[in-house]
Amino acid sequence: MPRSVRKGYTLGEAMQQEFSLETLLQHLGEEEPFPYGSVTPPIMQTSLFTARALRERNAQQGRNEFGYTYTRNDNPTVRLAEQKLAALEGTEDALCFGSGMAAIASAILTFAGSGAHVICVDTAYPPTRTLLESWLTRYGVQTTFVSGECVEEFEQAIQPDTRLIYLESPSSLYFRLQDLRAVSELARARGILTLCDNSWATPIFQNPHALGVDLVLHSASKYLGGHSDLLAGVVAGRRELIERVRQTRELLGGILEPFGGWLLLRGLRTLPMRMERAHKSGLQVAEWLAAQSPIAKVNHPGLPSHPQHALARAQMRGYSSLFSFETFPITEEHAYAFAERLRLFRFGCSWGGYESLLLGWAQGEADAQGKAPWLFRVYVGLENPDDLIRDMQGVIDVLAP
Ligand SMILES: Cc1ncc(COP(=O)(O)O)c(C=O)c1O
Structure with missing residues (x-):
């Protein structure tokens, strides 16, 4: 194919088209053939980009003729992932970081200076909470935590110095939602910036x-990423805001490395299909658990029993496969016996990969009989949900009070 023949679409062109996400993920930013006709993008495993002429380099603020300087600032492999992520989220631009926490911390640090007040949902990912609650207080940032379940709570928590509202919907462990449209309207009318952790729902x-x-x-x-082999984070939004976060990323050095960018690109290619499966399998296992007598409650926004199910249906197109369930008071021995007799679930804190996972904790102090309600977090992976249910079926009675 002659070099002049273009395939695929640039971000700008793609925004004009009405392609489905599956199509965009394969073709966006791939309008030039990769070197040697390679199907997969090259991993630009370089720290430095040199310029051919010093005069041009100086005239272009240190950038070379391709626009690159140094991988702490920008890298073509990472940039391709960023273009696809911006298209997925429907934003003007996006930035990749070396972890979700690097992305979250860089975004908050960019916009919450000394004296700023932040409002955050109290069931946000615990390290996000810690960052706001104990770490940023050293720099004069104060945070008010709210359950986030009604807009009035945000309104009441607003102070003259409120700069940010930090959302996570659905949030960690209890999968509570915030009304994203209503909170954003409230914030925008008062010049407050809104941030939302969208890891659970994904842009799909x-x-x-x-x-x-x-x-x-x-x-x-x-x-x-989807394969439990990548640590990465993303911030997506309007170009002017992203430019400010980019400066923070350059100064703090939190960019994703090129191989991570390549792994992310590989993961994104199958994201819509994996999420379709996550939606179906997660709901099937959650519905089965909700019908088991030893289970007191299942926290899954896709179940009609979830108190915010109507909001979930209004602002999401589907559900991922991370949820939790609560038991009646049981002994620690029974809780651990249940977990350990499962053969298809491993115990680990992350999620979103191919493998099913489980975590569990007692909720509060045990009573005189040594019993307390337990909360189990379930991640349904890519296994057949019938097999996962069969695995649980054999041991669920251990959780009977
Ligand atoms: C909802 C949520 N947000 C953010 C993070 C942090 O991401 P990372 O582990 O990539 O830093 C996690 C990690 O578990 C998470 O569950």
Whole structure:
């Protein structure tokens, strides 16, 4: 094929087209053939990009003729992932980081200076909470935590110095939602920036920016990477905001490395199909658990029993496969016996890969009989859900009070 023949689409062109996400993920940013006709993009494993002429380099603020300087600032492999992520989230631009926490911390640090007040949902990912609650207080940032379940709570928590509202919908462990459109409207009217961790729903099921949220954040270590072999994070939003976060990324050095960018690109190619499967399998296992007598409650936004199910249906197109369930008071021995007799679930803190996972904790102090309710977090992987249910079926009675 002659070099002049272009395939694929640039981000700008793609935004004009009405392609489905599956198509965009394969072709976006791939309008030039990769070297030697390679199907997969090259991994630009370089720290440095040199210029051919010093005069031009100086005239272009240190950039070479291709626009690159140094991989702490930018890298073509990472850039391709960023273009696809911006298209997925429907934002003007996106940035990749070396972890979800690097993305979250860089976004917050960019916009919450000394004296700033932040409002955050109290069931946000615990290290995000710790960052706001104990670490940023050293720099004069104060945070008010709210359950986030009604807009009035945000309104009441607003102070003259409120700069950011930090959302995570659905949030960690209890999978509570915030009304993203209503909170964004409230914030925008008062000049407050909104940020939303969208790791759970992924851009396949929810686009917070389309509902008015300014910056969308991801732990790409979860579904976006999808194979439990990548640590990465994303910030997506309007170009002017992304440019400010980019400066923070350059100064703090949190960019994703090129091989990570390549792994992320590989993961993104199958994201829509994996999420379709996650939606079906997660709901099937959650529905089965909800019908088991030893289970007191299943926290899954896709179940009609979830108190915010109507909001979930209104602002999401589907559900991922991470949820939790609660037991009646049981002994620690029974809780651990249940977990350990499962053969297809491993115990680990991440999620979004191919392998099913389980975690569990007692909720509060045990009573006189040594019993307490337990919360189990379930991640349904890519195994057949019938097999996962069969695995649980054999041991579920251990959880009977
Ligand atoms: C909802 C959520 N946000 C952010 C993160 C942080 O991402 P990372 O582990 O990539 O730093 C996690 C990680 O578990 C998470 O579950």
